[in-house]
Amino acid sequence: MEKHARAIVLNPKDSVAVALTDLPAGTFVTVNVGGTMSEIRLEQAIEFGHKFAVRPIAKGETVLKYGEAIGRATSEIRPGEHVHVHNLEGIRGRGDRLVRGL
Amino acid sequence: MCTIWRESAEGEIGLSEDCNLYFWGYRRPDGRVGVRNHVLILPTITCAAQTAQRITELVAGTVSFIHQHGCAQVGADYEQTFRTYVGLGSNPNVYGVVVLGLGCETHQAHAVAQAIAKTGKPVEVVSIQDHGGTLSAIAHGAKIAAQMVQDASCLMRERVSVDELIVGTECGGSDACSGISANPAVGYVSDKIVDAGGTAILAETTELIGAEHLLAARAVDDRVRRRVYEVIEAMERRAFAMGVDIRTGNPSPGNIKGGLSTLEEKSLGAAAKAGSRPLSELVEYACRPSAKGLVWMDTPGHDIEQLTGMVAGGAQVVLFTSGRGTPTGSPIAPVVKVATNTRMFERMRDNMDFNAGTIIEGTETIEEVGERLFREMLAVCSGKLTKAEILKQHDFGIWRIGPTF
Numbered sequence: 001m002e003k004h005a006r007a008i009v010l011n012p013k014d015s016v017a018v019a020l021t022d023l024p025a026g027t028f029v030t031v032n033v034g035g036t037m038s039e040i041r042l043e044q045a046i047e048f049g050h051k052f053a054v055r056p057i058a059k060g061e062t063v064l065k066y067g068e069a070i071g072r073a074t075s076e077i078r079p080g081e082h083v084h085v086h087n088l089e090g091i092r093g094r095g096d097r098l099v100r101g102l
Numbered sequence: 103m104c105t106i107w108r109e110s111a112e113g114e115i116g117l118s119e120d121c122n123l124y125f126w127g128y129r130r131p132d133g134r135v136g137v138r139n140h141v142l143i144l145p146t147i148t149c150a151a152q153t154a155q156r157i158t159e160l161v162a163g164t165v166s167f168i169h170q171h172g173c174a175q176v177g178a179d180y181e182q183t184f185r186t187y188v189g190l191g192s193n194p195n196v197y198g199v200v201v202l203g204l205g206c207e208t209h210q211a212h213a214v215a216q217a218i219a220k221t222g223k224p225v226e227v228v229s230i231q232d233h234g235g236t237l238s239a240i241a242h243g244a245k246i247a248a249q250m251v252q253d254a255s256c257l258m259r260e261r262v263s264v265d266e267l268i269v270g271t272e273c274g275g276s277d278a279c280s281g282i283s284a285n286p287a288v289g290y291v292s293d294k295i296v297d298a299g300g301t302a303i304l305a306e307t308t309e310l311i312g313a314e315h316l317l318a319a320r321a322v323d324d325r326v327r328r329r330v331y332e333v334i335e336a337m338e339r340r341a342f343a344m345g346v347d348i349r350t351g352n353p354s355p356g357n358i359k360g361g362l363s364t365l366e367e368k369s370l371g372a373a374a375k376a377g378s379r380p381l382s383e384l385v386e387y388a389c390r391p392s393a394k395g396l397v398w399m400d401t402p403g404h405d406i407e408q409l410t411g412m413v414a415g416g417a418q419v420v421l422f423t424s425g426r427g428t429p430t431g432s433p434i435a436p437v438v439k440v441a442t443n444t445r446m447f448e449r450m451r452d453n454m455d456f457n458a459g460t461i462i463e464g465t466e467t468i469e470e471v472g473e474r475l476f477r478e479m480l481a482v483c484s485g486k487l488t489k490a491e492i493l494k495q496h497d498f499g500i501w502r503i504g505p506t507f
Contacts, residue, residue, distance in 0.1 A: 018278055033263045085349075092338060
């Protein structure tokens with residue numbers, strides 16, 4: 001890992017980056033997205049360890065981290081937006097969906 | 103490159119130039135090697151737990167635990183609890199056992215003692231009802247334990263190869279750094295143990311939901327591959343049966359505050375503890391692995407239930423990563439607490455042993471931290487005490503799979 005990197009994208013396929021320090025809203029962060037260094041402006045403050053989108057994500061789209069599916073977007077997400085429980089749901093272990101007949 | 107040496111009774115555990123694949127341990131009658139030399143007061147029934155505690159207060163060198171089990175249990179749930187008691191008593195970290203029963207319980211002390219005695223170690227039974235009450239049982243148990251402790255203290259450690267180690271791996275109070283720093287460092291150690299001929303246990307089936315395909319792809323044969331999908335399906339079905347989103351229970355509020363949004367995300371980070379070597383075997387809770395190499399034990403994500411299962415399965419030492427910080431330990435096995443981030447390591451220094459947060463800062467690589475952690479583990483195996491041991495974190499919990507009747 002780069003010394004004192006502020007954020008990291010773990011895999012070229014990923015839709016999100018992880019903040020490695022608390023990042024205020026409006027910060028410009030440079031991360032490797034699909035092999036290209038890209039500058040992303042953070043729409044919200046992103047806490048240490050939290051995720052922000054590095055590409056546009058459509059509602060219902062599978063979100064990738066570590067090159068694997070971590071869940072599904074529950075609303076449209078713009079690059080630089082916080083990605084967490086308010087706009088990302090899990091796909092596995094959804095006993096609630098079975099009950100609702102989904 | 104480094105080894106652990108002990109010059110004399112007063113000498114310190116140090117590192118010197120030599121092969122780095124040895125530690126100093128206690129050889130038991132059944133040939134297994136322990137990294138500690140405990141005398142265990144094992145209450146087979148919750149009703150005897152307080153009596154067991156009183157014995158540990160009287161006799162230095164004894165350990166015990168509080169629990170709620172041992173009666174009104176049936177079928178597979180009964181078997182699992184029985185197996186956990188026997189596994190704990192049989193663990194090579196234990197020199198000898200005083201099995202403490204009440205007398206009327208479902209999990210009879212004599213049956214547990216008989217099973218543990220197969221290891222050839224000293225085992226005695228004390229029954230509260232037979233002795234006419236707790237005070238006599240405490241006195242009798244303490245007398246037996248005191249002699250065992252003195253006998254145990256005559257044993258000397260001998261030089262042992264790491265291929266005799268079963269290392270448990272665990273993550274608890276995880277955050278988003280777990281899958282980036284500490285878990286990959288543990289994975290490095292797991293690979294090193296496996297390459298040296300030892301065994302590494304991966305567990306927490308719940309926290310592999312979403313990552314199971316990665317482990318299945320590394321299974322040594324179809325039978326192991328099938329078992330992977332079976333245990334994952336069984337765990338997921340439990341959430342379905344309760345009609346809830348598993349996210350209401352796992353990830354925890356602390357995990358979520360730390361940046362983990364879904365169970366799949368947590369699992370992908372947790373799976374990093376398994377390194378990269380093939381998956382040799384999948385064993386049930388508290389079962390001892392029959393294969394060497396990387397082994398998956400079916401346990402829930404509950405920290406203490408998982409820890410108890412792995413130690414009952416024969417793990418002599420556990421590498422436990424945490425992002426939020428947890429004090430958890432075992433009565434009989436050293437648990438090395440590995441922090442995922444420097445902020446928490448500094449704040450919870452009293453309960454943490456090792457910092458992997460330098461990976462996040464970019465001042466150390468995963469490999470460098472992995473090497474450092476491997477040497478720390480060897481030092482702990484040879485006698486260096488962990489914070490959880492020093493602070494008497496004698497945590498214990500059994501994964502119950504049936505109701506109490």
